[in-house]
Amino acid sequence: xxxxxxxxxxLSIQEGENATMNCSYKTSINNLQxxxxxxxxxxxxxxxxxSNEREKHSGRLRVTLDxxxxxxxxxxxxxxxxxxxxxxxxxxxxxxxxxxxxxxxITLSVRP
Amino acid sequence: GAVVSQHPxxxxxxxxxxxxxxxRSLDFQATTMFWYRQFPKQSLMLMATSNEGSKATYEQGxxxxxxLINHASLTLSTLTVTSAHPExxxxxxxxxxxxxxxxxxxxFGAGTRLSVL
Numbered sequence: 096x097x098x099x100x101x102x103x104x105x106l107s108i109q110e111g112e113n114a115t116m117n118c119s120y121k122t123s124i125n126n127l128q129x130x131x132x133x134x135x136x137x138x139x140x141x142x143x144x145x146s147n148e149r150e151k152h153s154g155r156l157r158v159t160l161d162x163x164x165x166x167x168x169x170x171x172x173x174x175x176x177x178x179x180x181x182x183x184x185x186x187x188x189x190x191x192x193x194x195x196x197x198x199x200x201i202t203l204s205v206r207p
Numbered sequence: 208g209a210v211v212s213q214h215p216x217x218x219x220x221x222x223x224x225x226x227x228x229x230x231r232s233l234d235f236q237a238t239t240m241f242w243y244r245q246f247p248k249q250s251l252m253l254m255a256t257s258n259e260g261s262k263a264t265y266e267q268g269x270x271x272x273x274x275l276i277n278h279a280s281l282t283l284s285t286l287t288v289t290s291a292h293p294e295x296x297x298x299x300x301x302x303x304x305x306x307x308x309x310x311x312x313x314x315f316g317a318g319t320r321l322s323v324l
Contacts, residue, residue: 125311126310126311128311128312130315135298135318135320136317136318137211137213137300137302137315137316137317137318138251138300138302138313138315139315140312140313140314143310143312183250183251185313187311193311194241194253194256195241195311195313196253197250197251198250199249199250200249200250202248
């Protein structure tokens with residue numbers, strides 16, 4: 096079942112602008128992850144935030160987590176055309192080597 | 208590190224034939240691997256969890272006799288689509304996470320696009 100729900104479903108921005116994507120989930124989690132998928136390819140792990148963390152940074156990525164609202168956001172700053180891809184949030188409810196539940200994904204288009 | 212190789216990347220087959228897809232963890236051991244199916248512009252749908260040395264755990268609605276999974280070693284899992292039909296055409300992706308890690312970060316293969324004629 097799809098636990099994560101991202102919004103917006105599609106986002107188109109100009110290169111250099113910031114992109115903000117949101118994800119909501121339904122159950123308690125151990126951590127939440129964001130993945131990126133280029134068209135026709137596998138997924139690449141971007142960043143993980145634990146349930147006891149509120150914000151995390153990695154390069155141009157900033158992720159927040161609000162467990163009271165069961166929501167997360169991914170911010171990509173100073174976007175580049177190469178950031179064009181689909182982005183998925185995934186929740187891990189039960190720990191290591193357990194299955195992840197993916198959201199529906201957000202398609203980001205960055206115009207050069 | 209943490210590279211997952213999936214092969215083939217693209218396969219076309221005739222209806223009624225079987226197709227085998229391989230998923231290998233190249234630089235780590237994985238007691239568990241996952242197989243997903245993805246339709247165009249949609250999310251990943253987990254099909255089954257592949258367990259080394261034991262039977263796979265299939266998600267509800269996935270036919271285990273249709274999608275045979277074998278995880279014979281700590282670095283290789285295979286998915287065989289038996290008697291494939293056009294409705295099996297899809298993008299299949301595998302993933303694995305290094306055993307013993309406390310965080311469930313998954314590393315994905317590049318996917319296999321299956322087209323059944």
